[in-house]
Amino acid sequence: xxxxxxxxxxxxxxxxxxxxxxxxxxxxxxxxxxxxxxxxxxxxxxxxxxxxxxxxxxxxxxxxxxxxxxxxxxxxxxxxxxxxxxxxxxxxxxxxxxxxxxxxxxxxxxxxxxxxxxxxxxxxxxxxxxxxxxxxxxxxxxxxxxxxx
Amino acid sequence: xxxxxxxxxxxxxxxxxxxxxxxxxxxxxxxxxxxxxxxxxxxxxxxxxxxxxxxxxxxxxxxxxxxxxxxxxxxxxxxxxxxxxxxxxxxxxxxxx
Numbered sequence: 001x002x003x004x005x006x007x008x009x010x011x012x013x014x015x016x017x018x019x020x021x022x023x024x025x026x027x028x029x030x031x032x033x034x035x036x037x038x039x040x041x042x043x044x045x046x047x048x049x050x051x052x053x054x055x056x057x058x059x060x061x062x063x064x065x066x067x068x069x070x071x072x073x074x075x076x077x078x079x080x081x082x083x084x085x086x087x088x089x090x091x092x093x094x095x096x097x098x099x100x101x102x103x104x105x106x107x108x109x110x111x112x113x114x115x116x117x118x119x120x121x122x123x124x125x126x127x128x129x130x131x132x133x134x135x136x137x138x139x140x141x142x143x144x145x146x147x148x149x
Numbered sequence: 150x151x152x153x154x155x156x157x158x159x160x161x162x163x164x165x166x167x168x169x170x171x172x173x174x175x176x177x178x179x180x181x182x183x184x185x186x187x188x189x190x191x192x193x194x195x196x197x198x199x200x201x202x203x204x205x206x207x208x209x210x211x212x213x214x215x216x217x218x219x220x221x222x223x224x225x226x227x228x229x230x231x232x233x234x235x236x237x238x239x240x241x242x243x244x245x246x
Contacts, residue, residue, distance in 0.1 A: 009183055015238040022176055024168065026158035033161045034227035035175040052212055052231055084158050088172055094165070096155045112213070119212050120233040 002089040006040060006144030011122045019137055019144040021125060024086040024094075025049065025101070030060050036123050040135065040144065044126035045069070047085070048078055048102035051119045057103055058111060066105060077105030085129070087146070095148055099128055171228050177203055178230050190236050199224075199231045 008017035019040040026033040036053055046069065049057070061079040068075050083101035086094050104121070106114055134147040162168045181203040182189065189198065189205070197215045199207040207218035212231070219226050 009179070010186070010238065012182070012186075012232040012234045013239055015240050022172065022179070024158065024162065024172065026154075026161060028154060028157060031157075031161055032227075033158060035171065035230075037179055037230065052216075055212075056216075056226075084154050086155065086158055086168070088169075092169065094155065094159065094168065096152065096158070098152075098154060114212070116233065 002091075002093075002095050002148045004087045004089055004095065004146040004148070006146065008139070008142050008144070009037065009039075011037075011039065011120075013120055018122075019139075020122075021087065021144070021146060023125070025053075026084040026086065027057075027081050027101070028084065029081065030057070032057070032060075038125035039122040040130070040137075040146075041124040042127055042130055042135070044071075044124040046078070046102045046128050047099060047124060047126045048104060049123050050104045050121040051123070053123055054104035055106055055111070055114060055119065058106055058108070061103060061105070067102075069102065078102035079105055087148075089148075097129055097132075097148075174202070175228055175230065182230060182232055186234070190234055193234050194236050195234070197231060197233050199229050201229045 006019050006021040009020045010017045020037050021040055022037050024033055025036045065080040066077050068077050081101050081103055085097045089095045106118060136145040159165050159168050162171060178200040181200055193208050196208050196210055197212050198205050199215050199219055201224055207215045209215050215231055
């Protein structure tokens with residue numbers, strides 16, 4: 001079994017620090033890769049790029065992949081892209097996970113001046129990944145471990 | 150054994166050694182933000198900051214201006230954490246837009 005360590009972060013804005021994990025996100029169709037810190041969110045059904053990470057990708061997105069997701073914050077559109085998430089295990093080796101990644105849809109008329117709320121939303125690692133892996137989370141000890149089978 | 154897609158992904162960042170180097174750097178830059186948040190807030194409250202090599206290399210009220218600063222200085226935007234800092238913290242649930 002491979003283990004991935006996370007940590008806690010307030011993402012600059014959160015009252016209570018949340019668990020996060022660092023990932024290289026690769027979208028093969030665009031040959032695009034970026035380092036992303038994902039908030040680990042067991043309440044999110046899908047893993048998604050939000051905010052600034054999504055903004056730069058808008059012009060490459062395909063309308064036919066757009067779907068809508070509902071949550072406490074309301075409804076939000078996401079484009080679907082096949083992507084590879086690359087974690088680093090505790091031995092320093094890369095560990096990859098292929099998935100259908102959601103990329104937040106930011107309407108074209110907001111591209112130039114997106115709202116602060118849109119931009120500062122963290123990227124989410126959802127239970128499409130988490131349900132396949134084991135998550136150990138001890139907030140007090142700041143022990144966040146993902147265990148891949 | 151690495152999959153073909155993993156090999157392509159690693160190639161896109163310059164290979165395995167470069168992936169590890171960039172990953173370490175990104176982690177250090179994220180840690181710099183978290184560990185120095187009180188100090189950073191004194192100067193950059195309600196501002197976006199970009200941190201590279203454990204230094205604030207761009208900042209501003211608007212995200213796009215920070216991006217422009219990074220591009221002007223030819224810095225690798227995809228490997229640089231850009232964070233909005235606010236002394237006013239919010240719960241994790243997001244209000245309706």
